[in-house]
Amino acid sequence: MAPSTGIGTAVAFGCIGNVLSLLAASPLLEMKVSPTLVFVAMAAPLLVSLLSLAAFHAASKETAAE
16 A cells, blocks of 8 residues: 555645635625635635745754754
């Protein structure tokens, strides 16, 4: 049995996010919220993820250097 790499989990979360983003965006657009604002609202969690991954990468490099 091969060890798990987490790729399957990442793909599953991507598929779930795809469905949830549609469920979140549709009501906002029906309420006549600006598409630009909806885009920014959908991009905010991605920015948080990016910053978290960058911090984790920097911390793991520091730990490896010790």
